[in-house]
Amino acid sequence: MTDCSALDRPLEDDRQTTIGLTATTILLIEIALAAGGFGIGTGEFVIMGLLPEVASTYGVSVPDAGHVISAYALGVVIGAPIIAALAAKLPRRTLLLALMGVFAAGNLASALATDFWSFTLLRFITGLPHGAYFGVAALVAASMAEPHRRVRAVGRVMLGLTIATLVGTPIATFLGQLMNWRAAFLLVAGIGALTVALIALYLPKDKVAEGASIRRELSAFGRLQVWLSFGVAAVGFGGMFAIFSYIAKTVTDTAGMPVSMVAVVLALFGIGMNVGNIVGSRMADYSLNGTIGGMLAFNIILMSIFSLTAHNPVMLCVCVFLTGCGFAACPAVQTRLMDVAADAQTLAAATNHSAFNIANALGAWLGGIVIAAGYGYGATGYVGSVLSALGLVIFLISVALDRKPSRG
Structure with a gap:
């Protein structure tokens, strides 16, 4: 524990x-x-x-x-x-x-x-x-x-x-x-x-x-919980970037909307991020783990719906807004990393943003592979759903290990 x-x-x-x-x-x-x-x-x-x-x-x-x-x-x-x-x-x-x-x-x-x-x-x-x-x-x-x-x-x-x-x-x-x-x-x-x-x-x-000291900060890398929390961010939230990286072409080619609507959809994503940040911060103060696990589970469902309905302009807009709301987990993951790092908090807190940039690269790369394979831009949601599921598995392992009583 x-x-x-x-x-x-x-x-x-x-x-x-x-x-x-x-x-x-x-x-x-x-x-x-x-x-x-x-x-x-x-x-x-x-x-x-x-x-x-x-x-x-x-x-x-x-x-x-x-x-x-x-x-x-x-x-x-x-x-x-x-x-x-x-x-x-x-x-x-x-x-x-x-x-x-x-x-x-x-x-x-x-x-x-x-x-x-x-x-x-x-x-x-x-x-x-x-x-x-x-x-x-x-x-x-x-x-x-x-x-x-x-x-x-x-x-x-x-x-x-x-x-x-x-x-x-x-x-x-x-x-x-x-x-x-x-x-x-x-x-x-x-x-x-x-x-x-x-x-x-x-x-x-x-x-x-x-x-x-440098040694104390580096001790964060010796903690399994730090690596698991890092993995939750790097893998679990890659789905947001898989969708966002190709959203312009999804709007025009899959949903058949005019190019002028790309800016509107991007604005919806930005509004969602702000709503998610405010609401998610409050949720996490009541239940840190509940917010992280809940958002990962939410994303599995949401991103699957995104792929199933991406051809519908209204549903696309709704799903993009809700995908932006997925940022709700970011302050919670940041805080969990600070917690599990004990007295090496500076390094752990900073690496949270390394993890999210890895998520950015991973999501965009896997999304590109699916598109190149001929599944279409809407299929990026399935990529996000799989990444969210993997992130949820990592998170559940982290929580389970954290609840084990320490020996000695």
């Missing part, structure tokens, strides 16, 4: 730093942290709508230009665990400022890149702080909340990311198409710089947790 006292100790240490903060100050800190999430989300997704412009500028094909998306995702996967481990002895405020500083500088440099390969390298570098920032921000937010409200605190930080899909990305994309794609990255760099200023202004200085 998990040692609850060990799980609570790091957050209790952090609460010593936040004692005396007013509700207004805590809200301002959460807004500052969410602003970083807004910038990261906008920067990550805006490139998808500007690939033709980037390809034209550098004289490459659109598929080749797509490598910059993979480069960013690779940066997230690699950067999260390495930075979290190496920065173990840094105060969290200092680390957040450094991470967002690198993010802002990386986007500024991306906007000024003179050739395609330097642009690709800069997107990789810009992706490095992504996971570590969200992980540390989640820990800071949770440390300021009461135990029964900590998932909601994590959800409020994640709200920056979900709002970015609905507001930030469309605005940046419009700006990039109206002026130049470089203007979009200048905007993202400005959001990053604003975040640095807000964190410096509102987040109080903190001390390094007692006993913090």
Whole structure:
């Protein structure tokens, strides 16, 4: 059985730093942290709508230009665990400022890149702080909340990311198409710089947790529960990306809707993500495991219905909205990883975003295989259903092992 006292100790240490903060100050800190999430989300997704412009500028094909998306995702996967481990002895405020500083500088440099390969390298570098920032921000937010409200605190930080899909990305994309794609990255760099200023202004200085070290952070990889929770995220939530990666062609080719409706369907997905984040955070504060397991089971059914009804425009819209709502599990998985890692929480919290980027790559890859095999774009829902089922199996194994009484 998990040692609850060990799980609570790091957050209790952090609460010593936040004692005396007013509700207004805590809200301002959460807004500052969410602003970083807004910038990261906008920067990550805006490139998808500007690939033709980037390809034209550098004289490459659109598929080749797509490598910059993979480069960013690779940066997230690699950067999260390495930075979290190496920065173990840094105060969290200092680390957040450094991470967002690198993010802002990386986007500024991306906007000024003179050739395609330097642009690709800069997107990789810009992706490095992504996971570590969200992980540390989640820990800071949770440390300021009461135990029964900590998932909601994590959800409020994640709200920056979900709002970015609905507001930030469309605005940046419009700006990039109206002026130049470089203007979009200048905007993202400005959001990053604003975040640095807000964190410096509102987040109080903190001390390094007692006993913090690279070795302690790396100890997270020695815990089976960390690997199982990582697997739940990397496998179980790949279905969302299997569907989302090919949604434009599903809208036009399978449902027979006009191209103009693609933006509407994408907006429905973004609205669903925001609803899921808010509702899921509240659900997880009542039952963390119930929320994760429930959403995986829900996705198995939902994504099967998606494939069966993708030809119907109304059902397609409903299913896309509900698929976005599947983001409800993200704050819960983030919090569970923080819990099972005991005193190696920074690395575990950061690797959650590595896991979701692996889910992104896995879902898109498997979805592409099914489409190439001739099953059609609607069949991506079946891919999602299978991945959700595998994730649920991993999760049930994790819960079963966690309930076993420890020996000695």
